Amino acid sequence: MDYLLHILIMVAIYSIVSMSLNVLAGYTGLLSVSHAAFYGIGAYTTALLALNAGLPFWINIPAGIMLSGVIAFLIAWPSLRTYDDYFVITTFAFQIIVFSMLNNWVSFTGGPLGLPGIPQPEIFGIKISSHISFLIFVVTFAALTYLFLNRLMDSPFGRILKAIREDEIFTTSLGKDVMRFKLTAFVIGASIASISGSLYAYYISFIDQTSFTIMESIFILSIVIIGGAGNLKGSIVGSALLIFIPEILRFVGMPNSIAANMRQIFYGLLLVLFMMFRPQGIMGEFAFGKEGGVKEEVKKDA
Amino acid sequence: MLEVSGITKHFNGVHAVDNASLNIPQATITSLIGPNGAGKTTLFNIICGYLEADKGAVQFNGKNLNGRAPHERASAGIGRTFQNMRLIKRLTALENLMLAFMNHKGDSFIKTMAYSISRKHEVRNREKAYELLDFVGLKDKSYEPAGSLSYGQQKLLSLACCLALDAKLLMLDEPVAGVNQETISKILSLLRKLKDTSVTVFLIEHNLDAVMEISDRLIVMDEGRIIADGLPSEVREKPEVIEAYIS
Ligand SMILES: Nc1ncnc2c1ncn2[C@@H]1O[C@H](COP(=O)(O)OP(=O)(O)OP(=O)(O)O)[C@@H](O)[C@H]1O
């Protein structure tokens, strides 16, 4: 039973982080491979504040949101002025930098030893410790995230993000500051990613750098693509699928060491199959990425 | 209303625009013609801020636009359409128009969360959007994806988008190219109506019949230079214009 609850908790945590990436990658067409870094910033902020200052979750989670938001702003501000390709490279570099900080700054982050013993969150003096109460805790956050983002994507603001994904030049010609909207989308996405990191730290109560690698960023991106770019429910379905299926491998009695490698192969295979046969993902309406040939037209026409 | 002086632009050795100057008064229709590759679109892109000129200045309503980003020029009242059709094909005709309105409070991330403010603007803009769709004769297509409209209807929709933007100057890159005769007449009569509401039109067009019919003034470009500028009836008789078109 606890095992099933554990999986559901992980699905809820990944739903949050993949929905937040969907805002960038799916709705705005802004490819980022730094989401694990923001997820990590949330986790470490929460862990350090809880461990060193004994602060409660309702301070730690917003602190992670703010820190992620500010950092996202600082890295996106210069890089968004250039081409989308440079932006991807910037997020890649940022991901690498965050990982090596987590890995090497031992006195602060614990380095490879990680940060053990993160205290459980408390609500009105009651510790959230059982699996079922944790599930309720994280599902609440996932539901709030869904409602918030759903409303945002349905708003006039969301309409502009979708327009940017399809044709930046046209959107610009309608007087929209495309760079400002991309920046806002990136900051929102990064801030929300940090929430899932905080929840993860609380739940596992031990974090180390291995959970926040570039592979993790790509895993989150796979959830978005397979679930369906530009569809929030798709990210939830994608999280469920990509977390449940590898567990089945374990059930069929595969040794853990092999199962871990099989997982990578499985994700890669799944991604390739989706790209080939269903590029719009399970619930998306269109293939991931920008409309074909927009870049070429930009050079020709404007 | 629009004043362009000494605009020059090179593309690795090619003189796309060479010292071009022109002046467009308010509530007129001016056509820019010239052979393929003459630099017409390049000049439009410079005026609208999509390309930076090597030299020269653009003034709009007495304000210097140099260094202004394209979206700022659009919000300042310069609407444009593109030679290659640009619309958000997956969004409906109505949604495309809704994108174009300026000063929509819901465009801001913070205010969009304040549902009541955003809602009020949304409702008001939707009314205006229906009026505009009616004006260009696309009301019955309001809920169709822009990509499913015919080419001519898409041209009409992109024109309507400029109007939703409340543009005072319309810069239209080949507004009737590839469109059937009936739609051409429709577009031309719309432009005349707009002129009567003191909107200024500056367009690029290869269809000389349409150009002669609608233009108050004709500007001819060839190899980046403006070789003629004046009344259509006079300009078409000039030997250098005839030569540019023959060669
Ligand atoms: N981005 C660019 N890079 C390099 N050369 C360019 C670019 N844009 C235009 N040119 C060149 O500049 C010249 C002018 O092109 P432009 O598109 O302005 O012509 P045009 O008058 O609009 O022609 P058409 O009637 O065919 O649309 C051409 O020689 C073209 O090849």
Ligand SMILES: [Mg+2]
């Ligand atoms: Mg052209």
